[in-house]
Amino acid sequence: MPVEERDSATGYLTTGHEWNGITELNTPVPRPVYFFLILAATFALLGWILWPAWPIGTTYTKGILNVDQRTSVQASLEQAAMDRDVWAKRIAAESFPAIQADSDLMRIVHEAGPRLFGDNCAACHRADARGQRGFPNLTTSSWLWGGSPDAIFETIRVGINSAHPKSHISQMPAFGRDKLLPADSIDKVVAYVRSLTDPSVASEQPASTIDAGRAIFKANCTVCHGDDAKGKTDVGAPNLTDRFSIYGGDQQSVLTTLWGGRQGHMPTWEERLSPVSRKILALYVTSLRAPDQ
Ligand code: HEC
Ligand code: HEC
Structure with a gap:
């Protein structure tokens, strides 16, 4: 078999291998492949310099940009806690009418209220607060202990026939x-x-x-x-x-x-939910009342 054989149709050398009369062209690696290889290698080198990359013992190379997801998550958590602190303080401090008149605080009530209600109240009052036999519908204007935010807040605080010393007695x-x-x-x-x-x-x-x-x-x-x-x-x-x-x-x-006779039992939430959570729930429950009821 000749050492160098040129393909007559393309002008390329062949690899010299032959299978049942079929030979393989020895074509050069295309340039774009080298181009992208160099690009990828440069990017990797740059990446090692700019961002956190190599573990070294107990720490790691931090990169000169000093950004990583751990610090940005930390920062956004701190920001969220600060935001929460701001509105929680305002909900704690302001009166029910003042909160109801503030659309930003009411947005918080409508975000947090359904979650708090779902976690703590839905088992008895149902997720839609419409109640079931033995557990009152909270979306009507028919109240046992009063339907103002203050009255609802107090009911949530002390409960009904509950273990609380100030419990409503029914x-x-x-x-x-x-x-x-x-x-x-x-x-x-x-x-x-x-x-x-x-x-x-x-x-x-x-x-x-x-x-x-x-x-x-x-x-x-x-x-x-x-x-x-x-x-x-x-x-x-x-x-x-x-x-x-x-x-x-x-x-x-x-x-x-x-x-x-009937003696309904509604637990006290004073120990289990913070005053801010109970205030949010009182406002949320108040807001559930259908206008025609
Ligand atoms: C273990 C069941 C149970 C859970 C959980 C529960 N409730 Fe109740 N709730 C009752 C019962 C029963 C009554 C009615 C008691 C009665 O008939 O005297 C009631 C009454 C109420 C009332 C008084 C309604 C009125 O007409 O004055 C409010 C307000 C209320 N619940 C809100 C809540 C909120 C808010 C939560 C969640 C934090 C909650 N309840 C969780 C059982 C429950
Ligand atoms: C000591 C006060 C008291 C007296 C007296 C009383 N009730 Fe009641 N009644 C209640 C309370 C409180 C409830 C709510 C019980 C609960 O849900 O825990 C209630 C509930 C009811 C209910 C159930 C309502 C519902 O929504 O399902 C009916 C019906 C009722 N009473 C009828 C009467 C009748 C009729 C009398 C007189 C024979 C009477 N009550 C006397 C306090 C009283």
């Missing part, structure tokens, strides 16, 4: 079990209470039953639920004339309420 007596009323009186007052929200109850029952129920209500229930049955926020007694019911407004549920 006691719907067990009129049946504790024999405060005879069974037929309970049936009548149940009919009366249901007639307040459901007109069909009034038409199905004899008028005398509803009247007797009203009289029993006046004698036994108005201390807490008020003469008009619209509830009293100083004892946490709900409005019985609106369509929002914690335990259900059907015959069986109201009877169960009257028979066995």
